Amino acid sequence: MIDWLTTVQVAVAVAAGLLCLVLGLAGRKPSDLTLGATVVVELLLIVQLVVSIVSPAVGNTPTGDALEFGLYLGSAILLPIGAGFWALVDRSKWATVILGVADLAIAVMVYRMHQIWFVQGG
Template structure:
């Protein structure tokens, strides 16, 4: 993994999460802005998938468990889809909060993926 890209992913996920949580607690239902913020998080996760495939081929292999890393990454990729699907099925303020919690969870998962990739010893 690349440190600056990881930090960018975490920052975007935290910003999207706080935006959705605040909007939901303020009574806002899911909108183009809240769903779009999760779409941006998803786009960055898809770029991370490509980086995770290419990095070992260029001499940047993970130092931790590759299986654990990929389980985190696949779970993180699926999480925005599930949160947005929930928000579109139940259009309430709480579904906006759920999207925010999903984005904040992704921020934690991305940082954990970075730790698995760089710090741990297999």
């Protein structure tokens, strides 16, 4: 992991999550704006996947359990896909709220992945 990338991911996921939550609770159905914000979160997770594969090869190894990190990353990558599918099928204001909850959950998961990578003792 890269510190600045983690900060960007958490900030974007929180912003997207709050946007989707506010719009959903205001009664807006899923739109290009809310789905697009979630797609940006997903693209950043794919960048994180690539960084996580390359980092150990260049000497940036995790201090925590690599399996736990991988499971967090895999789950985080699947969350926006599931929420986006829900939003495309349901088309109600609650689908927009689900997009927001998924984005906020991803922010927490990325922060936890950062802890696993850097904070824990080996």
